[in-house]
Amino acid sequence: MTETAHRHLTPQERAALGRAGRTRARRSDHAEFAPAPDRPDPIDVIERQSADRIPELVPIRYGRMLESPFRFFRGAAAIMATDLAATPASGLRAQLCGDAHMLNFRLLASPERHLMFDVNDFDETLPGPWEWDVKRLAVSLVIAGRDSGFSTTERARVVRTTVRSYRKSMGEFARMRTIDVWYSRIDAEELYAAMSARLDTRARRRVSRTLSKARTRDHLQALEKLAGVVDGQLRITADPPLITPLDGLLPGVERKQLEQQLRELVDRYALTLPADRRALLAQYRVVDMARKVVGVGSVGTRCWIILLLGRDDSDPLLLQAKEAPASVLAEFAGASSHVNQGERVVAGQRLMQATSDMFLGWERIEEGLDGRQRDFYIRQLRDWKAIPQAELMTPDVMRLFGRMCGATLARAHARSGDRIAIAAYLGGSDSFDRALVRFAESYADQNERDHRALAAAVRDGRVTAVSEGSA
Template structure:
């Protein structure tokens, strides 16, 4: 791909934007990867030293919170305060600002932007097959592939610490993760372009391979069972209820609040009108066949504000309840606010007109198979501020890995699969041959990333303590 990324900034200077022009000849692409390795030696990726003037990172959290729904900020901080791992999940902006000071090869891809291990999971493809892939794209933007790798591998170290694993197990987990990425990228570099594009991590086949090799797969099997039960009808049953013969969302504040209980939103007119307008604009951005599907769900019943995730808490997220043939044929859509990517201040602005389109177009090129109803929309507030959103089915066979209760093999297997999915995303959107050549055939790059992960996990614990002190002092509000 042709895109932008950043070089390693000099002391105190902002990152420099580079323009990467890919070669078409495989030999030239190998050469370009080798040249990039000379510019940013593999061992440099092991280095993490906080800059002497590293600003207090809590400022970045407050900066994000300032533009979000204020009544939800205490809940955001409460979810982040559970452990260093939940804190890490909510601090993609902090890590992006730190990664901008580290070595960069200069080879761009469509970055995930927040590629931690909890942002990978199971999906139902349009052909009704379960696949394992990336499941969060809010921060996606063209940028340095190393940033995604470092965020993923570091998350494996932090998650393993959170599970109480010993040092040897933690090291094995991060080694397996980066080895899987390296091995997968080498494989993609040898494949034809269409073969790379169509490759996928079929969950059933993966389970069969684990069984044959004797590797435990209890964690993945639980996720599969969960995914098979998650569709719009089940979402309507879980989050809805019948009121005078009509489906309505339950009231479970602050996590789920029907729109008729909300006041004070800065959008055009009543919330009911606003959400209907967002929906109509979203439909206009879809292909005709997708619009035809939506038109078959002609009955609108209700909408609500929903809280999702950890880092996303405070963004405006709406769920919309529709029905088709009858009330038992439900469609639950999620309309989620799309903010500026955490990468933008370091790698440049998105080329798309809205952040909703940035998220959707990024997801479509990164993910093996995307939701057929994925689209974007936007509105302008009375003050003239544009609010961007992307839309998808709330549940379409999504299954999350239960990292809180996963054993050693469960974490390691998830780390392997996540690394495969990340390498696949990078191979689809970047130069797999150049990236493979850059990493070379030895273990220097892998060992450097393992070293970085341990050092940055230590830094994350220090930042977490600063965060907890800010809560205790009253600087940051935190729900009880």
């Protein structure tokens, strides 16, 4: 029975379906993780991903993943997707983030200029077992806790709090009217109130500074950092290989060809925006563009930053056009219903987020000189964003942060999955919470083994890694 069909059953019937999921996977079954006997070599997995990436940027990706087990985990979504496919599942599905580690929960601006807390990165989004997102979130917290020297007990408290928040929030959404689930959101003031009541004075000040700083991280601040005046004209500042304007990438004729392709990308992507946003975008003109290296797992995929100006040089708009390959979940959860992978990302983001970037859209173009068509999604480069700093969190702060992440992920899943069935599966006991504590620790051990395998591959010359300092 499809998820849509579930919604036409009575609440009692949907709850019964959720409880029936315990026959497929008991809640305690989620505690177990052991690598499959035929588990692929993790280096082979990430090397396959790298095959279609920009060759000179791939060593930067490996260099970033080498820095720590946590940085490795951020770039290893494909490895974990392989492992999650072999874990127990209730049979209930929702739209997944696909890469729900803790740093993909952050402060964002709504089009109405409210500061919100939400899921951010949707490169891997796809419908799939809701458990996969919760497990990736729990593991990320354990790995971050280990990096910060938290004890086993402290890490367990963080994970239990996070998963309990997901479970209890899903129960609350199960009791809500459908429209109220879609209205639900966590704004900055609610976040501050929830955290400050449980924090000491020093921690409250840090949270308050983070909220204030987020409001300054807009396109004007990004422009200050990324652009300057060259021969009287505003241009993106080169910082190769991390930021490389077109002039530094290709000779004249080839550069002109790529520039034209990217201009066409902006023009054609506008058709995927609502009419009012198309009218807004039409008031800007493209003045410069550059290749940018982003993230950890995304390094090597094509990513362009495009500088547009409105009225004058003090009226900038910075767009990011990011390549969208197929989701790493597709092999295990099923291919996307969207032919364009950029549309897959945009549709998943709009479905999971309470409110999305007003310039979010997609397009497919023949990008580059190899004649290949590639899918992209486009959004603002920066708009009131603040990324959590795991290394600065105390155990209590990380526990409260996990609580907000759990509630946010439950809300995101409740919009697309059968919230009544998922809530019934989870039930009122802490069986699932305790199971994920064990799973997260076991998988963090595996992540450390995979991290060591990458280090060995670099030492043996199997792959090449470049540190940021030498990039």
